[in-house]
Amino acid sequence: xxxxxxLNPAVDHILFLKEVKKHITNRVYNTMLxxxxxxxxxxxxxxxxxxxxxxxxxxxxxxxxYILEALEKxxxxxxxxxxxxxxxxxxxxxxxxxxxCTTIAEHGVDPTDAEMDSLLGKLxxxxxxxxxxxxxxxASNTHPGLYDDLMDLVQARSxxxxxxxxxxxxxxxxxxxxxxxxxxxxxxxALCGLPAGSDAEVIRAIDSLDEHDIEVVAVSLxxxxxxxxxxxxIYKASAPTVPVRNTAGCGDSYLSGLLYxxxxxxxxxxMLVLATAISAATAASPLSxxxxxxxxxxxxxxxxxxxxx
Ligand code: TA6
Numbered sequence: 001x002x003x004x005x006x007l008n009p010a011v012d013h014i015l016f017l018k019e020v021k022k023h024i025t026n027r028v029y030n031t032m033l034x035x036x037x038x039x040x041x042x043x044x045x046x047x048x049x050x051x052x053x054x055x056x057x058x059x060x061x062x063x064x065x066y067i068l069e070a071l072e073k074x075x076x077x078x079x080x081x082x083x084x085x086x087x088x089x090x091x092x093x094x095x096x097x098x099x100x101c102t103t104i105a106e107h108g109v110d111p112t113d114a115e116m117d118s119l120l121g122k123l124x125x126x127x128x129x130x131x132x133x134x135x136x137x138x139a140s141n142t143h144p145g146l147y148d149d150l151m152d153l154v155q156a157r158s159x160x161x162x163x164x165x166x167x168x169x170x171x172x173x174x175x176x177x178x179x180x181x182x183x184x185x186x187x188x189x190a191l192c193g194l195p196a197g198s199d200a201e202v203i204r205a206i207d208s209l210d211e212h213d214i215e216v217v218a219v220s221l222x223x224x225x226x227x228x229x230x231x232x233x234i235y236k237a238s239a240p241t242v243p244v245r246n247t248a249g250c251g252d253s254y255l256s257g258l259l260y261x262x263x264x265x266x267x268x269x270x271m272l273v274l275a276t277a278i279s280a281a282t283a284a285s286p287l288s289x290x291x292x293x294x295x296x297x298x299x300x301x302x303x304x305x306x307x308x309x
Contacts (some may be wrong), residue, residue: 002259003127004043004134005150006057008108008141009067010036010091012288014246019096026094034287035070036091038137038164038252041289045256045278047074048290051263054079056123060109061087079126081111081119093288099244108141116142120153129158132179132259136164136252151176164255166190174209180216182255188219202227203234203308218258220251225276227308228258230268234309237272240302242284249288254279269305276303 016030035044043055054077059067064082071078089108095101111119127133133154135147147169154161160179163170166187174181174191189196192205196219206217206229217229225238257275260266266274277299281291 001128002042002046002051002053002132002134002263003123004039004053004055004057004136005123006037006039006055006137007111007146008037008089008138009040009057009059009064010089010105010108011063011066012036012091012093012248014093014095014248014286014288016095016286017097019098020094020102030286032286033066034289035067036288037067039134040067040071040076041249041252042134042136042256042259043071043076043078044074044289045253045282045291046260047076048293049256049260049278051260052077054126056080056119056126058082058109058111058115058119059088061085063088063090079122081115081122083115093246093248095246095248095286099247101246101248103248105138108138110141120150123150124153124157127154127157127159131157131159132162132263133159134162134164134255134259135173135178136162136255139165139169145172147173148176151178162255162259164251174212174214177213179214180218180258181214182218182220182251182258184220184222184251199227199236199308203229206234216258218254220254222247226254226272228268228272232268233307235268235272235305235307237276238304239276240280240299242280242299244283245286246288247283249290250279250282252289253282253291269307272305273300273303276305 012034014032015028017028043053059080089106092104162180163178164182194205261271278296281296
């Protein structure tokens with residue numbers, strides 16, 4: 001079973017405007033709401049692919065109810081800690097006509113120690129051997145080192161961690177031997193202290209992580225696709241050209257495709273085609289979560305995968 005953890009979920013306010021300028025009033029011409037927070041996105045995307053998952057996290061106030069209702073609508077088994085007396089955060093996604101997206105994220109609620117114990121208890125009681133825990137998204141509302149504690153908890157149960165984070169949390173996380181990491185080019189360069197501009201540099205940087213014995217390294221290259229290193233080899237997927245509307249959430253969709261592929265025992269090529277197609281379909285959607293299933297399927301033939309090594 002796949003489990004996702006969203007410590008700081010959000011309501012995404014997706015604001016469409018021609019362009020963002022400083023020091024003036026920026027007027028939006030369209031607004032949409034969606035669930036925010038990376039783990040919630042993965043769970044919803046998996047539901048769209050027909051795969052069940054459990055979603056853990058904290059939810060507060062009216063925003064929290066919105067998040068929980070959305071998870072329920074998609075049939076996700078949500079095991080959140082809820083309290084009405086505070087508000088889950090809002091994230092403001094400013095989508096400009098050139099399709100760039102700027103996110104302004106509130107800090108969110110700092111859970112109490114009792115709430116944290118309760119959530120960790122739920123998680124510990126649910127995880128079984130061979131389960132997957134997806135650790136992704138902001139955790140600045142919790143104590144430093146929480147991801148490290150969580151990875152120990154997961155591995156003590158012979159479950160696997162899919163880690164999608166950056167900065168210090170990624171640097172510390174790799175020492176716990178996660179099953180998968182998913183940095184982008186810049187995050188990989190920062191993690192390894194090496195350039196990651198060309199494909200050859202990306203591969204060299206991935207190789208430098210060998211001592212950590214990470215099973216899968218997936219490096220997202222944005223519109224350039226991705227490079228995936230598994231035990232079988234190194235592959236490059238090229239993304240199809242789509243009419244981009246909002247790139248927020250594409251990384252979550254890509255990760256969902258990899259998770260789905262692993263659970264179904266797909267080979268690297270098949271898994272990459274799926275992950276790339278649903279990520280491209282998310283980019284073509286104005287929302288930050290979800291994708292049109294039929295459209296994603298139609299994109300699969302335009303996703304190319306080559307083995308680099
Ligand atoms: O990946 C997209 C997204 O989940 C947005 O919907 C937005 O809520 C944001 O990321 C949250 O990211 P964060 O790293 O702050 O958890």
